[in-house]
Amino acid sequence: MKKxxxxxxxxxxxxxxxxxxxxxxxxxxxxxxxxxxxxxEAYKSYLAKAYAAYSLTGQDGPNGDGDISIVNDEGFTSYxxxxxxxxxxxxDEAVLGWTDAGIRDLHEHSWSSENQFIRVLYYRxxxxxxxxxxxxxxxxxxxxxxxxxxxxEKAVVRGYVAEARFxxxxxxxxxxxxxxxVALVTSITAEPPAQADPVELFNFIMEELTGIExxxxxxxxxxxxxxxxxxxxxxQAKLYLNAESMVGLDHYADCLEACQKVIGAGYSLExxxxxxxxxxxxxxxxxxxxxxxxxxQSQSWGCTTFLINAAIGxxxxxxxxxxxxxxxxxxxxxSVILDKYPDLTGTIDSRSSFFWTQGHTVDIDDIGVxxxxxxxxxxxxADINGVGGSDPTHxxxxxxxxxxxDAYLMYAEAFLRGGxxxxxxxxxxxxxxxxxxxxxxxxxxxxxxxxxxxxxxxRVRELFWEGTRRIDLVRFNQFTENGIWPWKGNVKEGRTTxxxxxxxxxxxxxxxxxxxxxxxxxx
Numbered sequence: 001m002k003k004x005x006x007x008x009x010x011x012x013x014x015x016x017x018x019x020x021x022x023x024x025x026x027x028x029x030x031x032x033x034x035x036x037x038x039x040x041e042a043y044k045s046y047l048a049k050a051y052a053a054y055s056l057t058g059q060d061g062p063n064g065d066g067d068i069s070i071v072n073d074e075g076f077t078s079y080x081x082x083x084x085x086x087x088x089x090x091x092d093e094a095v096l097g098w099t100d101a102g103i104r105d106l107h108e109h110s111w112s113s114e115n116q117f118i119r120v121l122y123y124r125x126x127x128x129x130x131x132x133x134x135x136x137x138x139x140x141x142x143x144x145x146x147x148x149x150x151x152x153e154k155a156v157v158r159g160y161v162a163e164a165r166f167x168x169x170x171x172x173x174x175x176x177x178x179x180x181x182v183a184l185v186t187s188i189t190a191e192p193p194a195q196a197d198p199v200e201l202f203n204f205i206m207e208e209l210t211g212i213e214x215x216x217x218x219x220x221x222x223x224x225x226x227x228x229x230x231x232x233x234x235x236q237a238k239l240y241l242n243a244e245s246m247v248g249l250d251h252y253a254d255c256l257e258a259c260q261k262v263i264g265a266g267y268s269l270e271x272x273x274x275x276x277x278x279x280x281x282x283x284x285x286x287x288x289x290x291x292x293x294x295x296x297q298s299q300s301w302g303c304t305t306f307l308i309n310a311a312i313g314x315x316x317x318x319x320x321x322x323x324x325x326x327x328x329x330x331x332x333x334x335s336v337i338l339d340k341y342p343d344l345t346g347t348i349d350s351r352s353s354f355f356w357t358q359g360h361t362v363d364i365d366d367i368g369v370x371x372x373x374x375x376x377x378x379x380x381x382a383d384i385n386g387v388g389g390s391d392p393t394h395x396x397x398x399x400x401x402x403x404x405x406d407a408y409l410m411y412a413e414a415f416l417r418g419g420x421x422x423x424x425x426x427x428x429x430x431x432x433x434x435x436x437x438x439x440x441x442x443x444x445x446x447x448x449x450x451x452x453x454x455x456x457x458x459r460v461r462e463l464f465w466e467g468t469r470r471i472d473l474v475r476f477n478q479f480t481e482n483g484i485w486p487w488k489g490n491v492k493e494g495r496t497t498x499x500x501x502x503x504x505x506x507x508x509x510x511x512x513x514x515x516x517x518x519x520x521x522x523x
Contacts, residue, residue: 039153046138047160051226053124055079056300057078057302068120073100075301077302078301078306079302080303080306081306083467084307085103085117087470088470089107090107091470091485092469093333093337093469094465096310097370102118109480109497112505113519122506122510133186139164159215159216166209166231166235169212173205176201179506181195181196181520182195192516195517205239209232209239213229216228216232219267224292225398227289229265234289234407237259237414240254241413252418256419259407262404263407273350273436277378277379277380279322279383279396279397281398286405288407293396295392295394303395303399304395305381307465308322308380310328311327311330311332312329314326314329315371316377320380321377321379322392331375332360333374334487335362338355341461344357350436350438351461355376356375357375360374364487365492376465379395405463409433409463412430416452416455427446430455434458456472479502481497482496483496500523506520
C-alpha cells in the first residue's frame with residue numbers, strides 16, 4: 001500500500017498515518033494503492049482502520065507506532081479516553097485525581113488552548129475525518145474502475161463508503177459539540193482549510209446522515225460493531241436534540257421522529273441494567289452501536305480498559321472487575337450526583353449498585369486522594385457470574401455509544417420541548433427505565449410528574465459515565481453559569497464559570513499552523 005501522509009489537524013498539523021514522507025513517491029518496500037485495492041476485502045480492511053481510530057491508538061497493540069505523537073503517553077491518545085474526559089471530568093459526574101499536566105484543569109474549568117487533553121481530542125477527531133476522507137477518495141467510482149473491481153464488488157464497497165461517511169459525520173458531530181468552529185474538510189488537501197460556520201457544519205452533518213440512511217443495512221443486520229440505519233437514527237436524534245443549544249435551530253420534531261424509528265426497530269431493554277457494562281455486553285439487544293473491545297486482539301490503554309481500571313483503587317479487589325492491575329486509583333464521583341439516587345446500594349434503584357462506598361468519603365477535601373469521593377466502577381471486565389475476560393489487563397467490554405434507553409429519554413425530552421409526540425408515550429418510556437431500575441412499578445411517575453428537570457436527573461441515573469453529562473448540562477444551560485458542584489472553578493464548594501467554556505478552545509498549535517482559523521471567543 002502506498003503510505004499516506006494525512007492532515008490530522010483541521011489546520012496543517014501533519015501525521016504520518018502510514019509512516020511515509022512524500023505523497024508523490026512510492027516507497028520501494030511497499031505496495032501502491034492500485035496494487036492493494038484489488039478487491040472488496042482490501043477496502044474492508046481499510047474501513048476497519050476508520051472504525052478502529054475510535055478505539056485504538058496505533059498500529060502495534062496498546063503502545064508503539066501510535067497514530068498521534070503529540071503527547072508522551074500513547075494511552076492519552078485513545079479517542080474514547082479523551083472524549084470521555086471532556087464530557088465527564090468537566091462535570092459533576094467525575095473527578096480524576098491524577099497530576100498529569102492539564103488533567104485537573106478539566107474539572108476546575110480552567111483549561112486553555114495549550115491543554116494536552118483537549119489538544120489530543122481535537123487532533124484525534126481530525127485524524128478520523130482524514131482517514132474517512134481518504135477512504136472515500138480511494139473508493140470513488142473512478143478508483144474502483146481503475147482497480148478492476150467487479151460490479152458486485154463495487155456495490156459492496158459503496159456500502160462501505162456509506163459507513164465511512166457515518167464515521168466522518170459522527171466525528172464532525174463531536175467537533176460541533178466540543179469546538180463548534182472548525183474547518184469542514186471533505187478531501188485530502190495541502191491547502192489550509194477555511195473555518196466553517198457552525199450552522200454550515202450542522203447542515204453538512206444533517207445532509208450526510210440523510211444521504212446515507214437508505215444505503216446502510218436495516219437495524220441489527222450489519223456485522224456487530226458496524227453501523228446500520230438505527231445508528232444513523234440515533235446520531236440524527238442527538239444532532240436534532242441539541243440543535244437549539246448549539247446553532248439556534250429548532251429540530252425537536254425531527255429528533256422525536258428519529259427516536260420513534262429507533263424505538264420501533266426491534267431493540268429491547270436489557271433486563272439487568274449492570275450487564276450492559278460487562279464483558280459480554282455484545283450480547284445485549286439494547287445496544288444499538290458499540291465500539292468493540294477485545295482483550296487479546298484490540299488492546300489499548302483507553303476505551304473501557306481505562307474506564308474499568310481508573311475507577312478501581314488499591315483497597316478494592318480488582319479481580320471482582322476482571323482485571324489484575326490493582327486499579328489506577330483515579331476516578332470518583334461527587335456528592336451532587338449521589339444526591340440524585342434514592343440510595344447508594346442499589347437496593348431501591350439498581351442503577352446505583354456499582355457505587356463503592358467502603359473506605360471512601362462522600363465529601364472531597366483533596367481531589368488527589370482516591371478515598372475522597374465515592375468510587376463508581378460501573379464498567380467491568382467480568383460477566384454477571386464473576387468470570388473474567390480474555391485478558392486480565394485489557395478489557396473485553398464494549399463501549400456502548402448508543403443504546404435504546406437514550407432513545408426513550410430523548411423522545412420524552414423532545415416531547416417536552418415541543419417536538420410533538422404524546423405525553424402518555426413519553427411517560428411510558430421513562431417508566432420502562434424506572435421499572436427496570438426498581439424491579440417493579442414502585443418508582444413509576446405519573447404523566448403530571450413529567451418535566452425537564454426530571455428528564456435531566458433521569459439522564460444522570462440512566463446514563464451515568466456514558467459520555468453524555470457535559471452536553472446535557474450545556475443543553476439545559478447548567479454547565480457554566482448556572483451549575484455548581486464540588487471543586488468546579490477550583491473551589492471546594494464549587495462556583496459558576498464563564499459561559500464561553502460551554503465549548504473548548506481551538507488548540508494553539510492549529511491556530512499557528514492555519515492562518516484561516518480564529519480562536520473561539522473567550523480564549
